[in-house]
Amino acid sequence: RYDVLIVGAGHGGAQAAIALRQRKFVGSIALLGDEPELPYERPPLSKEYLAGDKPFERILIRPAAFWAERDVTLLPGRTVVSVDAAAHSVTTADGATIGYKTLIWATGGSPRRLTCAGHDLRGVHGVRTRADVDRMMAELPGVTRAIVVGGGYIGLEAAAVLTKLGKHVTVLEAASRVLARVAGEPLSHFYEVEHRAHGVDLRTDMQVDSIVGQDGAASGVRLADGTLLHGELVIVGIGIIPAVAPLLAAGAAGGNGVDTDALCRTSLPDIFAIGDCAAHANGFADGAKIRLESVQNANDQATTVAKLLTGEDQPYDAVPWFWSNQYDLKLQTVGLSTGYDALVVRGEMAARSFSVIYLKHGRVIALDCVNATRDYVQGRALVVARAVVDPALLADAGVPLKEMMA
Ligand code: FAD
DSSP: EEEEEOOSHHHHHHHHHHHHTTTTSOOOOOOOOSSSSSBBSGGGGGGGGHHSSSSSSGGGGSSSHHHHHHEEETTTTTTTEEEEETTTTTEESSSEEEEEEEEEEOEEEEOOOOOTTTTSBBEEEEESHHHHHHHHHHHHHGGGGGEEESSSSSHHHHHHHHHTTEEEEEEEEEEEESSTHHHHHHHHHHHHHEEEEEEEESSSSSOEEEEEEEEEEEEEEETSOOEEEOOEEEEEOEEEEEEOHHHHHOOOEEESSEOOOOOOOOSSTTTEGGGGGEEEGGGGGGEEOOOOHHHHHHHHHHHHHHHHHHHOOOOOOOOOOOEETTEEEEEEEEOOOOOOSSSEEETTTTTTTEEEEEETTEHHHHHHHHEEEHHHHHHHHHHTTTTTTOOHHTTTSSOOGGGGGO
């Protein structure tokens, strides 16, 4: 029986163990996960790792020796299939029962798959794990054309890398613009123009009918209008399904994720949930219950739990931030733009250095900064303060954002 059993050895799980030891937690800690590797960073999977610019050892969250030095028991290659909240134990797929005093559920999610014909052909990939990307990379030498289904950050990042690797890339987005769920129109259109300028065949309002193949391997995608696009590699980046089935089956409240309170507690005793799988009321979304899929959220929620378990009761209220790298464009976002009623473009889009600033009821709620780190750094304070600033002033790139705090 472990004092703390962490299920899911990704960003949130690893950080929970790290933060507990940093805060001098002396009890036993086990970090259990279904992947075979040591905990590693996921963002490079669609960036430097896919590009071949960073070997796997360089994306480890901590070197191997760290876990032993901190007395964290790693239990890799294990999948939790059920939780017994009353008995304080979990059962793994290999039939073992592991007891805990406190359980931290940090399982992220699995990539949403297409359900159409051909979705399971060889050459069709999600992008979530190192194994996914290694499979994809092994096929790349034989690939001339790649088709990316989904114009979200992961799909667009993969498109940028594959283009740089000399592949002919098509991006298919079902909505009328890419990044529609997370960004305003100016940012969407900017990225559409960039990808097309790099040779990507980017198509919006596209419905996939099926994936076609030969001898069990994908050879293309058929669109709802009958068009057939050729491609030996199909990358599906259409979101994730939070991995919470065992917890919900154990009686935890939730649905799209497991419900958590401001201290990351689930409705079950001594069970916390953090990261992509945790549905929480977020102050930067006007208290709406959301799941955030970001390293920031996983790390900060892990720290919230570590603090609570070491005697510091500090509700989660961290400022959301995120980044995305495509070509030579470094996007940094702060705050949550969902629900904005006005936006301001600051700086020159044509110069490829600008920010989109989102307002709601006259208050700054978020910034998307492209090659504009200074705006990102200075804009954070505006988001934290929900500052009221004249949009005309925000748009004046000659005036630093830090001078706009009332
Ligand atoms: P994860 O890191 O996914 O870890 C969960 C772990 O739990 C996984 O290893 C999973 O296999 C395991 N698991 C699941 N179920 C079980 C079970 N039943 N038993 C045992 N183990 C289980 N975020 C950013 O902020 N910036 C970025 O640029 C960015 N880029 C990304 C690019 C890609 C390709 C991907 C996939 C994600 C990216 N993200 C990015 C998102 C970020 O990686 C996630 O938000 C973060 O990993 C969430 O951490 P987590 O601990 O909730 O889940």
